Amino acid sequence: MLSEVVRLRAEIERYSRQIVLPAFGVEAQAKLCGAAVLVVGAGGLGSPAALYLAAAGVGRLGIVDCDAVERSNLHRQVIHSEAAVGGHKALSAAAACRAVNSSIQVEAHCCRLAPGNALELVRGYDAVVDASDNAFTRYLLSDACAVARRPLMSGAALGTDGHLTVYCLGDDGPCHRCLFPEAPRPEACGRCSDAGVLGPVPGIIGTLQAMEAVKVVTGVGRPLSRRLLMLDALQGRMHTVKLRAKMVGCVACSAAATITSASLASYDYAAFTGAQPNDA
Amino acid sequence: MLSEVVRLRAEIERYSRQIVLPAFGVEAQAKLCGAAVLVVGAGGLGSPAALYLAAAGVGRLGIVDCDAVERSNLHRQVIHSEAAVGGHKALSAAAACRAVNSSIQVEAHCCRLAPGNALELVRGYDAVVDASDNAFTRYLLSDACAVARRPLMSGAALGTDGHLTVYCLGDDGPCHRCLFPEAPRPEACGRCSDAGVLGPVPGIIGTLQAMEAVKVVTGVGRPLSRRLLMLDALQGRMHTVKLRAKMVGCVACSAAATITSASLASYDYAAFTGAQPNDA
Amino acid sequence: MAARVKIELSGGLEIIFGNAKEYTAQVPSGASGKVTVLDVMLYARDHLLTERPELFMKGNSVRPGILVLVNDVDWELTGELQTEVADGDSVVFISTLHGG
Amino acid sequence: MAARVKIELSGGLEIIFGNAKEYTAQVPSGASGKVTVLDVMLYARDHLLTERPELFMKGNSVRPGILVLVNDVDWELTGELQTEVADGDSVVFISTLHGG
Numbered sequence: 001m002l003s004e005v006v007r008l009r010a011e012i013e014r015y016s017r018q019i020v021l022p023a024f025g026v027e028a029q030a031k032l033c034g035a036a037v038l039v040v041g042a043g044g045l046g047s048p049a050a051l052y053l054a055a056a057g058v059g060r061l062g063i064v065d066c067d068a069v070e071r072s073n074l075h076r077q078v079i080h081s082e083a084a085v086g087g088h089k090a091l092s093a094a095a096a097c098r099a100v101n102s103s104i105q106v107e108a109h110c111c112r113l114a115p116g117n118a119l120e121l122v123r124g125y126d127a128v129v130d131a132s133d134n135a136f137t138r139y140l141l142s143d144a145c146a147v148a149r150r151p152l153m154s155g156a157a158l159g160t161d162g163h164l165t166v167y168c169l170g171d172d173g174p175c176h177r178c179l180f181p182e183a184p185r186p187e188a189c190g191r192c193s194d195a196g197v198l199g200p201v202p203g204i205i206g207t208l209q210a211m212e213a214v215k216v217v218t219g220v221g222r223p224l225s226r227r228l229l230m231l232d233a234l235q236g237r238m239h240t241v242k243l244r245a246k247m248v249g250c251v252a253c254s255a256a257a258t259i260t261s262a263s264l265a266s267y268d269y270a271a272f273t274g275a276q277p278n279d280a
Numbered sequence: 281m282l283s284e285v286v287r288l289r290a291e292i293e294r295y296s297r298q299i300v301l302p303a304f305g306v307e308a309q310a311k312l313c314g315a316a317v318l319v320v321g322a323g324g325l326g327s328p329a330a331l332y333l334a335a336a337g338v339g340r341l342g343i344v345d346c347d348a349v350e351r352s353n354l355h356r357q358v359i360h361s362e363a364a365v366g367g368h369k370a371l372s373a374a375a376a377c378r379a380v381n382s383s384i385q386v387e388a389h390c391c392r393l394a395p396g397n398a399l400e401l402v403r404g405y406d407a408v409v410d411a412s413d414n415a416f417t418r419y420l421l422s423d424a425c426a427v428a429r430r431p432l433m434s435g436a437a438l439g440t441d442g443h444l445t446v447y448c449l450g451d452d453g454p455c456h457r458c459l460f461p462e463a464p465r466p467e468a469c470g471r472c473s474d475a476g477v478l479g480p481v482p483g484i485i486g487t488l489q490a491m492e493a494v495k496v497v498t499g500v501g502r503p504l505s506r507r508l509l510m511l512d513a514l515q516g517r518m519h520t521v522k523l524r525a526k527m528v529g530c531v532a533c534s535a536a537a538t539i540t541s542a543s544l545a546s547y548d549y550a551a552f553t554g555a556q557p558n559d560a
Numbered sequence: 561m562a563a564r565v566k567i568e569l570s571g572g573l574e575i576i577f578g579n580a581k582e583y584t585a586q587v588p589s590g591a592s593g594k595v596t597v598l599d600v601m602l603y604a605r606d607h608l609l610t611e612r613p614e615l616f617m618k619g620n621s622v623r624p625g626i627l628v629l630v631n632d633v634d635w636e637l638t639g640e641l642q643t644e645v646a647d648g649d650s651v652v653f654i655s656t657l658h659g660g
Numbered sequence: 661m662a663a664r665v666k667i668e669l670s671g672g673l674e675i676i677f678g679n680a681k682e683y684t685a686q687v688p689s690g691a692s693g694k695v696t697v698l699d700v701m702l703y704a705r706d707h708l709l710t711e712r713p714e715l716f717m718k719g720n721s722v723r724p725g726i727l728v729l730v731n732d733v734d735w736e737l738t739g740e741l742q743t744e745v746a747d748g749d750s751v752v753f754i755s756t757l758h759g760g
């Protein structure tokens with residue numbers, strides 16, 4: 001705690017506009033500077049999520065992505081410059097975050113989130129941002145967060161629509177499986193790469209994910225648990241709806257869970273979702 | 281138009297995810313690539329607004345700011361890196377936009393928006409983003425857009441709240457003066473620099489400003505004219521309310537306007553708002 | 561009996577509903593004599609859906625991945641298919657998004 | 661006569677209203693016998709405002725820079741101070757923001 005205070009003093013100027021804010025203040029800033037957040041995916045959602053978390057001062061920021069930057073990413077994945085095309089997304093994103101804030105710890109994980117590493121990755125952080133782009137990873141990450149009891153800021157964007165909710169928060173916050181116990185058929189799941197997405201749409205959702213992560217790790221404000229924010233960017237419509245609590249009998253997050261610390265690594269997500277994490 | 285098509289072909293891979301989108305497509309992308317947008321302010325709102333407009337492919341992007349990057353900007357103004365501290369904001373933002381998209385034209389205006397240059401600046405672009413941080417500039421920019429008939433994406437953020445609307449659009453869209461004919465007293469206007477602001481809040485609003493600008497210049501979707509989007513980031517609440525049309529007798533945008541192309545330059549904004557554009 | 565209900569489609573589901581995100585429909589009651597979300601769903605399938613019904617329903621309910629809201633509340637909290645609806649109520653079918 | 665009205669403050673205005681963004685109040689009618697936004701404004705000033713009334717009102721209306729919404733609609737469209745309100749209506753006072 002003392003070292004935290006010392007570090008915070010050195011950064012007082014950087015964070016002065018947040019510290020001066022009555023609703024936030026030095027206490028919340030200290031919590032943020034002492035927190036660790038994992039961002040899974042350094043694409044359309046992960047770009048602003050990682051950048052805003054780094055800038056606002058999260059103490060340790062992990063970024064997971066196994067892909068390389070492609071030219072077709074640049075229209076929405078603003079954390080990557082043209083010069084980064086061909087390089088690792090996780091490294092490019094980490095470098096951008098360090099350039100914005102060298103006082104925080106940034107960890108690039110150039111690997112795919114997989115049943116074999118998900119729990120270990122998630123357990124290394126206090127909160128997690130789901131900035132992935134496929135059903136396989138979304139179920140896996142939610143399960144890992146349910147098992148490890150880590151709050152998960154889940155965002156998604158496709159076309160001109162976006163969704164945002166917080167999973168696995170507190171005693172009654174549902175997980176992804178509570179809402180969607182059965183996975184949709186792959187043909188019902190659009191991905192950015194085939195269905196298209198308007199650049200600022202994941203930008204809006206990803207920035208909101210950073211905001212929710214800040215709220216969750218500082219305890220300030222009311223996180224979007226048991227609520228879903230829906231964005232219709234074309235209509236300029238945004239509203240929040242009420243969601244169920246944790247489901248009795250959920251295989252991932254209830255007392256009767258069958259997906260556990262021991263079993264998660266061998267769960268067949270490909271069979272369950274009918275898809276691979278890298279499916280187009 | 282032919283040169284536009286040629287340029288677009290060269291950039292087809294970059295914009296492929298927007299072109300493939302049925303609601304957007306090649307036509308809207310061509311319009312965007314042929315459009316010019318001016319972003320006034322390269323701070324908390326202007327950072328994501330400029331970055332997302334550049335990435336999405338606006339053909340010509342102007343950035344106006346006379347300030348230098350300060351350390352206390354970095355927590356929210358993610359377009360600037362630590363290395364840019366002390367340098368011109370407009371230059372730093374322009375360089376970041378060029379790094380993301382070298383195929384567009386980026387123009388840095390290292391000057392303050394003033395009664396003497398506002399009309400000329402605004403007339404050089406098809407649409408304008410108000411990413412400024414004070415009442416003086418907000419009235420001036422709205423007046424210039426009313427006189428020059430340029431749609432204005434007006435965003436604002438303070439503390440944990442944000443507002444967004446589009447002014448001066450079409451026949452019935454109001455201007456800032458239609459809503460607020462009399463300026464508030466300076467002591468009623470918080471600025472980020474004194475009242476504080478949580479980093480992601482201007483990020484959300486600024487990205488939404490980019491989205492509205494894309495809609496306005498492409499004619500896709502329903503812009504937030506005569507509507508105000510209100511963000512309460514702490515509550516995770518966002519909703520849209522209905523606003524008045526253009527006011528009969530508005531001094532800036534009605535048939536009876538007294539602020540005109542000829543008179544704007546000599547209008548005393550300091551007397552009207554009781555403040556300077558650089559007031560803290 | 562019937563109820564005048566606003567039916568909304570989102571998350572890409574509008575594509576199989578003639579690309580319209582919003583309908584207002586006079587939905588007739590089912591066997592029970594009351595209008596339920598089940599009746600709304602069947603009405604949407606029979607009168608509004610334009611293609612690929614398998615992307616909307618599976619068996620006697622919506623397909624996996626679709627969330628249903630009655631007046632902006634998750635139908636799990638209101639009684640799912642048996643939720644009664646009345647004039648002016650809204651029923652939203654949202655396809656969950658996975659993109660990023 | 662009186663109306664049970666939800667009164668909301670936003671854009672920083674909540675600071676002079678005891679830092680609460682939302683109140684529900686039984687607002688008594690004014691001289692006309694009906695409850696209007698004028699009555700809501702006066703009620704807010706007399707019962708909810710905790711400091712610096714000059715940041716809320718000027719003369720007989722709200723101060724410049726405050727936008728008033730009645731049931732999410734700009735009061736300019738509903739009749740400004742003379743807009744009638746009834747049980748369950750909401751009146752929002754928003755201070756316009758200038759920060760960025």
Ligand SMILES: [Zn+2]
Binds near residue numbers: 179
């Ligand atoms: Zn669960």
Ligand SMILES: [Zn+2]
Binds near residue numbers: 457530533
């Ligand atoms: Zn006007």
